Amino acid sequence: MAQTIGLGTQSWTNGPEYIVGAAPGRLPLLGHALPLRRRPLEFLSALPARGDLVTVHFGRLPAYLVCHPELVRQVLRDPQTFDKGGPVFDKARLLIGDGLVTCGRAEHRHQRRLVQPAFHPVRVRGYAQQVVAEVDRATADWQPGVPVDVSARMHTLTARVTARTLFSTDIDEPTMDELAHDLSVVLGGMHRRMVAPLGWSARLPTPGNRRFQRALLRLGEVIDTMIEDHRRDPADRGDLLSALLAARDEESGEGLTGHQIHDQVMTMLSAGTETTANALAWTLHLVGTHPAVEGRLHAELDRVLAGRPPQVEDLPELDCARRTLTESLRLRSPVWLLTRVTTVDTELGGRRLRAGSTVAFSPYSLHHDPALFADPEVFDPDRWLPERLEEVPRGAMLPFGGGARKCVGDAYALTEATLALARIAERWRLTPQPGRPVRAQPRMTLGTGPLPMLPVPR
Ligand code: HEM
Structure with a gap:
């Protein structure tokens, strides 16, 4: 200004x-x-x-x-x-x-009215149930003093959490691994394709382009399978896809078409994964490089949780964790x-x-x-x-934009990220690996690049 x-x-x-x-x-x-x-x-x-x-x-x-x-x-x-x-x-x-992120104004009001109820606070509480188990899975192989790429781990973590939020537990492990991998290929390749001045370069039959197209196709197939599966048994499973399938416009009574649901699911996977992963990676890096903040965060977690896993009910007490995350969203805004x-x-x-x-x-x-x-x-x-x-x-x-196009997943993202930060930091100290400077990488979102850190159990 x-x-x-x-x-x-x-x-x-x-x-x-x-x-x-x-x-x-x-x-x-x-x-x-x-x-x-x-x-x-x-x-x-x-x-x-x-x-x-x-x-x-x-x-x-x-x-x-x-x-x-x-x-x-x-x-x-x-x-x-x-x-x-x-x-x-x-x-x-x-x-x-043409989901919620990309659609123009003419479509947006209708789409937002249908998608918004899927992010009602009561549903978000349900989605958040998966977070701690997924964090424990992501950190299960951490060894004292052996470097881990925290950025890569956070990307896999949020891809899995978003997939479980969308499809609850119906998604089996091999499909989950494939989805997390394909999503990382697609998100990694999207930036280049969106800003490339020459559209045709993305269509050349190079190994990279073929890998990208295969991943995009497989991702679409997994989404279609999940939609079909949910349609066969339309009971509310508490997940995001059930909410999207049940959504009806109050005025017209219309729901989302199959095509629109596919696009919304793809949108949630793209908009919810890399953003939250980068927010968490930056937060862990900033905490690991600011001992005074780290000390206050650990003291809060020890006082509130006393060694047990965090739950949604603990969030009001995790004030320092929330402020740490907010400050990280300011300093290293993923978008x-x-x-x-x-x-x-x-x-x-x-x-x-x-x-x-x-x-x-x-x-x-x-x-x-x-x-x-x-x-x-x-x-x-x-x-x-x-x-x-x-x-x-x-x-x-x-950090979440504003007005009619404000992030529809903001409360969910903060819940997910606070629980993940709390669970990681109550069990681990993460210090940066010496000699590996971190430089912000402004791509589709603001990444850390490879982020080797040394875990030490607390
Ligand atoms: C820390 C994590 C996140 C950040 C920083 C973030 C940031 C943003 C921002 C800045 C926008 C506005 C874009 C614009 O105005 O052009 C946005 C929109 C959106 N975000 Fe997020 N987001 C995050 C997590 C999520 C999650 C977890 C989801 C869903 C699972 C999500 C879904 C969406 C959708 C669907 C929109 C489009 C909303 C609309 O236009 O009505 N985001 N996000």
Whole structure:
């Protein structure tokens, strides 16, 4: 967020409130493609100092990065004008279908009304039953002092938890292993396919492309088998798929079609797995590198749990765990860039935008803006203490987005991640492996890359 007026030659004032600026270093033809590709987090985080609405060029095409939380709110609260769309969403639709994440405004209200009940707090409690058992399975082979790749483990963990949430216990072990593997191949390959300027490169018969297509196909087959199985015996199994199959629109009485259910399941697997895995991996890394925070977390877990497994009922008591997770979501927001496309000519922050303009905002750059968070680079879970909450400006903290398109799985993700963090940290200390620096990897979500850590039983 720009604090002063007159930030160099490329910024100018527009209207009483907001500063409209332009990103520095635009090259002919390439625009800002190089810094966006090579060091997107640093590039985006420097932009709030240039203005509240900053023009960035993807090649020759301008996009508008919204850097002021109030303007971001305007975008999020007006999904009719600022809709999902554009080439990245077109490509995503080809891969994961037209579910809740990718569908446009015309479909969204109907879909959201049908999907929302599947995330009712009572159902979320049921889904969370699986978490501790899956954490214990994921950590069963940890040996004192023998490095484990915590990132890889968290990806497998959340893939399995999401699959159990969707299909309860009906999914057998070989299918589960296959699904976790295929999902990692698909999520790993999606980023490249979504941002690749040349669509045809993904269709070449290379081994990587073939592996990706096979994994995508198998994932689709598992989903279809699970849907058929649930349809044959339509009793409510307490899982997410049962809720999707039972959903009826209150106004029309209509449910989701088979095709729509398939797309929603694919959407949940894609949207719920990597995000939560990266949130957990970052949290474990941050806890392992901040002994004072680690000490407070361990003390809370010892006091509240005294060695027994955490349950949903413990969550209100696990205040330090929740704040630690929230602070990790701020500092290393898994979703680091979001985009919308204007459906009509409009105005934002005093600037005219033509229909079809790309508008973007970065939770990462908002969360790192010193005008919004004091000492933004410091990992400080105490900034989320109740008495300090009012220091956070409205709309500055957006790990789950906001408005009508806010993450439908936010409460579930926090429940899952808090239980997983509590279970791991009550039993293990994890310290980083020396000589292996961790660098944020901004892909489809913000990953840690390989994250070797040394487990020590507590
Ligand atoms: C820490 C974990 C998570 C983070 C950080 C996260 C973040 C987000 C964000 C930022 C959005 C908004 C996207 C936009 O505005 O364009 C979103 C949407 C969504 N998320 Fe999550 N998410 C997480 C976990 C989950 C889980 C566990 C599920 C489901 C199992 C899920 C399902 C969805 C869906 C379906 C949407 C689309 C909602 C709509 O447009 O109505 N997410 N998520």
